[in-house]
Amino acid sequence: MLKDMVQGCLGPLAVCMNECQGDLSVEVSKPQVLEVLRRLKDDPGLGFDFLSDLFGVDNSDLHKKKPAPKKAAGEGAADAEPEQPGPLPPRFEVIYLLLSLKTNKRLQVKVKVPEDDMTVDSATSIWKAATWPERETFDMYGIRFKGHPDLRKLLMWDEFPAHPLRKDYPLEGLGEERHLIYE
Amino acid sequence: MGIQAYSGSGWVLTKLEELINWGRKRSPWPLPYGTACCGIEMMCALASGYDMARFGAERPSFSPRQADVLIEAGTISKKMVPILQRIYDQMAEPKWVIAMGACACSGGVFRTYSTLQGIDKVIPVDVYVPGCPPRPEGLLYALIKVMEKIEKDHPLRKQFEQLELAGSCGNA
Numbered sequence: 001m002l003k004d005m006v007q008g009c010l011g012p013l014a015v016c017m018n019e020c021q022g023d024l025s026v027e028v029s030k031p032q033v034l035e036v037l038r039r040l041k042d043d044p045g046l047g048f049d050f051l052s053d054l055f056g057v058d059n060s061d062l063h064k065k066k067p068a069p070k071k072a073a074g075e076g077a078a079d080a081e082p083e084q085p086g087p088l089p090p091r092f093e094v095i096y097l098l099l100s101l102k103t104n105k106r107l108q109v110k111v112k113v114p115e116d117d118m119t120v121d122s123a124t125s126i127w128k129a130a131t132w133p134e135r136e137t138f139d140m141y142g143i144r145f146k147g148h149p150d151l152r153k154l155l156m157w158d159e160f161p162a163h164p165l166r167k168d169y170p171l172e173g174l175g176e177e178r179h180l181i182y183e
Numbered sequence: 184m185g186i187q188a189y190s191g192s193g194w195v196l197t198k199l200e201e202l203i204n205w206g207r208k209r210s211p212w213p214l215p216y217g218t219a220c221c222g223i224e225m226m227c228a229l230a231s232g233y234d235m236a237r238f239g240a241e242r243p244s245f246s247p248r249q250a251d252v253l254i255e256a257g258t259i260s261k262k263m264v265p266i267l268q269r270i271y272d273q274m275a276e277p278k279w280v281i282a283m284g285a286c287a288c289s290g291g292v293f294r295t296y297s298t299l300q301g302i303d304k305v306i307p308v309d310v311y312v313p314g315c316p317p318r319p320e321g322l323l324y325a326l327i328k329v330m331e332k333i334e335k336d337h338p339l340r341k342q343f344e345q346l347e348l349a350g351s352c353g354n355a
Contacts, residue, residue: 156297157261170296178264181265
């Protein structure tokens with residue numbers, strides 16, 4: 001039922017919808033994300049007025065593992081990293097977790113973010129609550145949010161050079177250190 | 184130290200160094216620096232049940248200027264390193280450091296990009312307390328170890344060495 005209402009609210013803006021164990025997720029295209037979020041918030045029937053969280057996902061490992069089962073026979077060739085034909089799906093995702101305080105329904109909104117265009121419109125104009133999660137996503141993945149009032153790193157220190165939740169960043173880090181400097 | 188009272192008000196025969204150590208040993212004011220769950224155990228050790236004041240740690244000093252022992256209880260993230268270093272620098276000599284818990288000693292389970300792998304990477308540590316978190320008895324034992332270390336200290340020798348060093352610099 002929620003699926004139909006969201007479909008009715010978004011119409012062609014919803015690229016694809018998926019329901020997994022009662023949790024509905026809707027994928028939208030990147031340029032239209034603000035329009036989608038505003039519609040979901042302002043729709044009188046849905047009323048997703050609460051942004052519970054916003055975060056990024058790095059799918060690069062997922063893309064790498066996909067072709068592996070097909071070529072299970074040649075184990076030696078697996079190290080050579082054979083590229084699958086066709087363009088890779090976008091590496092990053094930004095996921096918005098919405099909650100309607102009126103109907104107590106939840107919805108995931110997913111936006112795919114390709115590596116060569118890592119800018120998403122900021123949701124801070126719709127929910128002030130997006131400020132810090134967007135800063136965190138910028139810090140951890142390097143995804144920039146256009147229109148954010150103060151896009152600084154949230155968790156790491158300002159001079160930290162990397163984006164540590166990217167899958168190509170090692171868990172132990174690359175030896176970044178911070179020291180006390182007296183002026 | 185030998186204290187004798189044959190009659191009247193008595194007399195004391197001792198070495199000045201031993202007198203200084205005797206005084207320092209019995210008033211190691213701690214600077215509680217709790218950053219994680221170890222901080223809770225440290226509070227427990229300071230409070231009435233375990234009562235660290237019994238050992239002279241009478242007054243938890245929240246100003247580094249008036250503290251003798253820095254009890255670093257908890258994880259130190261790399262972002263926090265300058266703050267820890269500054270607090271250590273602000274403490275007046277003589278000063279001692281207790282690294283309480285696995286995180287302070289070695290980074291503990293957090294072998295990650297954001298966690299300092301042991302506070303001895305940035306400040307000198309006198310006593311390590313293992314455990315995750317250690318029991319309050321562990322912290323009390325560490326304090327006693329610090330007191331033993333103070334007892335073996337030579338405060339005047341250090342002073343004279345510094346004086347001699349300064350004098351030689353002045354002559355040259």
